[in-house]
Amino acid sequence: MADLPxxxxxxxxxxxxxxxxxxPGDPAAVGLVAHLxxxxxxxxxxLAADGGVRTPPPWEAxxxxxxxxxxxxxxxxxxxxxxxLGGHLLVPGDARWPAALDDLEDPPFALWVRGGSAAPLGGTLAVSVVGSRAATSYGQRVAxxxxVGLAESGATVVSGGAYGIDAAAHRGTLTVSGTTTAILAGGVDRLYPAGNTALLEAIVATGAVVSEVPPGCAPSRSRFLARNRLIAALGAGTVVVEAAWxxxxxxxxxxxxxxCRPVGAVPGPVTxxxxxxxxxxxxxxxxxxxTDAAEVLELVAPVGEHLTSDPPVQPGLLDGLDVTASRxxxxxxxxxxxxxANLARTAGLPVDQVRAALGHLELAGRARRTGxxxxxxS
Amino acid sequence: MADLPxxxxxxxxxxxxxxxxxxPGDPAAVGLVAHLxxxxxxxxxxLAADGGVRTPPPWEAxxxxxxxxxxxxxxxxxxxxxxxLGGHLLVPGDARWPAALDDLEDPPFALWVRGGSAAPLGGTLAVSVVGSRAATSYGQRVAxxxxVGLAESGATVVSGGAYGIDAAAHRGTLTVSGTTTAILAGGVDRLYPAGNTALLEAIVATGAVVSEVPPGCAPSRSRFLARNRLIAALGAGTVVVEAAWxxxxxxxxxxxxxxCRPVGAVPGPVTxxxxxxxxxxxxxxxxxxxTDAAEVLELVAPVGEHLTSDPPVQPGLLDGLDVTASRxxxxxxxxxxxxxANLARTAGLPVDQVRAALGHLELAGRARRTGxxxxxxS
Known part of the structure; x- marks a missing residue:
C-alpha cells in the first residue's frame, strides 16, 4: 500500500x-480514533494494511x-x-461542532455541511421531529x-429530509422563516429523495443539510439506520408524529x-x-x-422554562356558585x-341554608320569589 | 317528629x-351509619331531630x-x-352486593337495581368505559x-347510560349479548336521558340498571358527580374513550x-x-x-393473564438476511x-466477507454473477 496522496x-x-x-458507527474505528x-x-x-504491524485477530478483521x-x-x-457546493467540513473541536453529538457512544468523525445558517445545527434549542414517510394528511398537518410553533419559539427543527412527516416538519419551519437542519443518510451532493430536491435546496439556503458521509456516498439502508442516531442526538428531545408499528x-x-433525551409521541386515531x-x-x-408545540417545549426545556397553561374555558352556568347554591x-x-321546605327536602339541605342560598340566587337573577x-x- | 310509618x-x-x-356521599351520614x-x-x-339528644355543632348541622x-x-x-318495575334492593352484606364498592370512602347505603342478569354488577371481571356525551363518530365507533372485545372476553361493561360514549359502550356490549351495567344518577324508575329509554330498557332485560338513590329522585348535577365514583369503583379499571378538556x-x-384502579385513555386526533x-x-x-380491547384487558387483568402480542408483519425484502449480506x-x-473489490469498497466490508455473502445472495436468487x-x- 503506497502513501495516500x-x-x-x-x-x-x-x-x-x-x-x-x-x-457510520463502526465501533472499532470509533475506538481507535478516540484512542489515537x-x-x-x-x-x-x-501500516497495518501493509502488514507492517502485528494486529491481534479482532483488529485484523x-x-x-x-x-x-x-x-x-x-x-x-x-x-x-x-x-x-458552498459547503464546509466540521470536525470535533470546531466552534460550530455540535457538542450534543459527543453524547453518542459512536459520534461521527466529521460532518459534511451545506447551508448558510450560522444557527447551531442542534443542541438545547433544537427539537427533532420525525415520522413516517407514508404519512397521512393528518400527520403532515400536525408535523x-x-x-411552526417550535420555530416561532426560536427552536431549530431537526429532521431527516424524507417524504411525509420529515418534509412537513422542514416545510413548516421554512414557512415561518425558522431554522431547520436535515440530516441525510447519503452524501450532501445528492439531495435525496429526488422529490424533495427543491425543499432540501431551500433548507440549504437558510438552514443546513448535513451528512456524516462524504459526497458521492449513496444513502444505503444501514446508513439510514445509523443516521437516525444523529437526528436523536442533535435534538434536545425527539417527537414522533406518525409511525407505523x-x-x-x-x-x-x-x-x-x-x-436520555425526552421522547414525545403525537397521538392519532386508533383506527x-x-x-x-x-x-x-x-x-x-x-x-x-x-399534542402541540407548547407541550413539546415543556418536554425538552429545562424545568419551569416552558409551562403550558390550561386553555381558557367559558364559565358554565353554575361556575362561581358554591356547592350549596348549586344544589x-x-x-x-x-x-x-x-x-x-320542599326545596330543602329536594336539595337535602337545612331550611336556613336554602333560604340563604335563595337570597344569593335571587340577587344573581337566577331565582324568583312569588309569594x-x-x-x-334565567 | 312522630315515628316513621x-x-x-x-x-x-x-x-x-x-x-x-x-x-350521595354525605360524609357525616356515611360515618354515622358505619359507626352505629x-x-x-x-x-x-x-331522637336528634326531636331535640331528644344533645348534638355537638357539626352534628347539629x-x-x-x-x-x-x-x-x-x-x-x-x-x-x-x-x-x-321488577327490580330489587341490594344492601351491604347481600350475596350480590359488589365488594368492589367497599373500597370507596363513601360507599352507597343501598343499590336500587333493575335487571334480569345474575352476573356481577362489577368487580374483577368488569371494565368501566366512559366518555363524552358530545362524542364524535370516531369515539362512538371505538367505544x-x-x-365488543371486552364482552367477548367475558367482562361486564360498566357505564353511565348517557348519550355518546356511554351509549356506544352499552350498545356494543348488547350486540354480542354481553353483560352491561348502567349506573344512573337519578332513580331507576325514570330512565334518563329520555332518548336512551329503549337502550336502557334493553339493558334492564339482560344486564342491570342501577342507582344509589330511590325511585322518584331526579338526576341532579351533584348526583351525576357522585354517581361517577360508583362507575369507577365497579370496574376493575376505567377507560376514557373521548373527553373534552x-x-x-x-x-x-x-x-x-x-x-388505585388502573386508568386507560384512548388517543385520538390532536385536532x-x-x-x-x-x-x-x-x-x-x-x-x-x-387502543383496543386486548390492551384494556392487559391493563385491568392480573399480571400476565392477558398479554397483548405484536401484530403479525409481512417480512420485508431484507428480513432474514444478516447485516453483512444486507450491506x-x-x-x-x-x-x-x-x-x-468495488463491492467491498462500497459496502465497507472485507473482500472475503463480500465473496461469502455474494454466494448466499446468489443461492437466494438475489445476486447474479456475470464473468x-x-x-x-430480483
Whole structure:
C-alpha cells in the first residue's frame, strides 16, 4: 500500500478520511480514533494494511474491512465537491461542532455541511421531529403545525429530509422563516429523495443539510439506520408524529431514549395504522403524549422554562356558585314553583341554608320569589 | 317528629331510608351509619331531630340537613315502585352486593337495581368505559369496538347510560349479548336521558340498571358527580374513550385513580377537542394509552393473564438476511455490474466477507454473477 496522496498529518483531512473509510458507527474505528486521534489512527491503518504491524485477530478483521477503501482514497476530491457546493467540513473541536453529538457512544468523525445558517445545527434549542414517510394528511398537518410553533419559539427543527412527516416538519419551519437542519443518510451532493430536491435546496439556503458521509456516498439502508442516531442526538428531545408499528422513526426514538433525551409521541386515531407506532411508544417506552408545540417545549426545556397553561374555558352556568347554591338551583323547579321546605327536602339541605342560598340566587337573577314559593329564572 | 310509618328496626328498610334521606356521599351520614349501623343511626336521627339528644355543632348541622326529608319519609313506597318495575334492593352484606364498592370512602347505603342478569354488577371481571356525551363518530365507533372485545372476553361493561360514549359502550356490549351495567344518577324508575329509554330498557332485560338513590329522585348535577365514583369503583379499571378538556369522564377517571384502579385513555386526533381530555389524562395523570380491547384487558387483568402480542408483519425484502449480506445487497448495482473489490469498497466490508455473502445472495436468487462481476437480481 503506497502513501495516500494527501497530507495525512492534517487533522481535518484525517477526520474526513475516516468518515470515508468506515461505515457510520463502526465501533472499532470509533475506538481507535478516540484512542489515537485521527491522524495517528490513519498512520496505524496504513501500516497495518501493509502488514507492517502485528494486529491481534479482532483488529485484523477491522483492517480487512477498512483496507479496500484505502485504494484510491483522496478526500481532497470530496472536499472539492463540497466546496463547489458552498459547503464546509466540521470536525470535533470546531466552534460550530455540535457538542450534543459527543453524547453518542459512536459520534461521527466529521460532518459534511451545506447551508448558510450560522444557527447551531442542534443542541438545547433544537427539537427533532420525525415520522413516517407514508404519512397521512393528518400527520403532515400536525408535523407542520408543531414545526411552526417550535420555530416561532426560536427552536431549530431537526429532521431527516424524507417524504411525509420529515418534509412537513422542514416545510413548516421554512414557512415561518425558522431554522431547520436535515440530516441525510447519503452524501450532501445528492439531495435525496429526488422529490424533495427543491425543499432540501431551500433548507440549504437558510438552514443546513448535513451528512456524516462524504459526497458521492449513496444513502444505503444501514446508513439510514445509523443516521437516525444523529437526528436523536442533535435534538434536545425527539417527537414522533406518525409511525407505523415498525418504523424507522421508532429507531430514532430509541436512540433518543438511550441518550436520555425526552421522547414525545403525537397521538392519532386508533383506527389509523400510521399512528400505531406512536401509541406503542407511549405504552411501551414511556414516551410522553404531546399534542402541540407548547407541550413539546415543556418536554425538552429545562424545568419551569416552558409551562403550558390550561386553555381558557367559558364559565358554565353554575361556575362561581358554591356547592350549596348549586344544589338549591338544581332543586328549583323550571316550571311551577315550590316553598322553601320542599326545596330543602329536594336539595337535602337545612331550611336556613336554602333560604340563604335563595337570597344569593335571587340577587344573581337566577331565582324568583312569588309569594312564599320560589321558581327558577334565567 | 312522630315515628316513621315503617319498621325502622328492619336493616334493609333502614338502608333504603338512608339512601333517601341524604345526598350521595354525605360524609357525616356515611360515618354515622358505619359507626352505629343503619338501624341505630336512624333511631339516633329521629331522637336528634326531636331535640331528644344533645348534638355537638357539626352534628347539629348534619341533622338540620337531613331532618327535612324525615317528613313524609316512607321507603315502602319507593320499594313498591321498584318491585312493580321488577327490580330489587341490594344492601351491604347481600350475596350480590359488589365488594368492589367497599373500597370507596363513601360507599352507597343501598343499590336500587333493575335487571334480569345474575352476573356481577362489577368487580374483577368488569371494565368501566366512559366518555363524552358530545362524542364524535370516531369515539362512538371505538367505544363500541372496545365494548365488543371486552364482552367477548367475558367482562361486564360498566357505564353511565348517557348519550355518546356511554351509549356506544352499552350498545356494543348488547350486540354480542354481553353483560352491561348502567349506573344512573337519578332513580331507576325514570330512565334518563329520555332518548336512551329503549337502550336502557334493553339493558334492564339482560344486564342491570342501577342507582344509589330511590325511585322518584331526579338526576341532579351533584348526583351525576357522585354517581361517577360508583362507575369507577365497579370496574376493575376505567377507560376514557373521548373527553373534552373539562369533562365528567375525567372525574370518573379521577375516582378510579384514587381507588388505585388502573386508568386507560384512548388517543385520538390532536385536532379533535373531543380527545383533549384523554390526552390530558395521559400527560398529567399517568393514564395508559389503550387502543383496543386486548390492551384494556392487559391493563385491568392480573399480571400476565392477558398479554397483548405484536401484530403479525409481512417480512420485508431484507428480513432474514444478516447485516453483512444486507450491506452487500445494498452495494450491488441495480443496473450494470461490479467486481468484488468495488463491492467491498462500497459496502465497507472485507473482500472475503463480500465473496461469502455474494454466494448466499446468489443461492437466494438475489445476486447474479456475470464473468468476474456481480449484479442484483430480483
Amino acid at each position: 494527501f497530507d495525512t498529518s492534517d487533522e481535518r483531512l484525517a477526520a474526513a478520511a475516516w468518515s470515508r473509510l468506515v461505515e 486521534g485521527g491522524v495517528e489512527a490513519l498512520d496505524w491503518l496504513l 477491522a483492517v480487512a474491512r477498512w483496507a479496500p477503501r484505502l485504494e484510491n482514497l483522496d478526500v481532497r476530491r470530496e472536499l472539492e465537491v463540497l466546496d463547489r 407542520a403545525e408543531l414545526a 415498525r418504523s424507522g422513526a421508532l429507531s430514532t426514538a430509541g436512540h433518543a431514549a438511550k441518550l 389509523s395504522m400510521a399512528s400505531a407506532g406512536c401509541h406503542r411508544l407511549m405504552r411501551e417506552q414511556g414516551a410522553v403524549c404531546v 338549591v338551583l338544581d332543586a328549583l323547579p323550571v316550571r311551577g314553583s315550590a316553598p322553601v 312564599s314559593t320560589w321558581t327558577r329564572s | 315503617f319498621d325502622t328496626s328492619d336493616e334493609r328498610l333502614a338502608a333504603a331510608a338512608w339512601s333517601r334521606l341524604v345526598e 349501623g343503619g338501624v341505630e343511626a336512624l333511631d339516633w336521627l329521629l 348534619a341533622v338540620a340537613r337531613w331532618a327535612p326529608r324525615l317528613e313524609n319519609l316512607d321507603v315502602r313506597r319507593e320499594l313498591e315502585v321498584l318491585d312493580r 363500541a369496538e372496545l365494548a 373539562r369533562s365528567g369522564a375525567l372525574s370518573t377517571a379521577g375516582h378510579a385513580a384514587k381507588l 379533535s377537542m373531543a380527545s383533549a381530555g384523554c390526552h390530558r389524562l395521559m400527560r398529567e395523570q399517568g393514564a395508559v394509552c389503550v 452487500v445487497l445494498d452495494a450491488l448495482p441495480v443496473r450494470g455490474s461490479a467486481p468484488v 468476474s462481476t456481480w449484479t442484483r437480481s
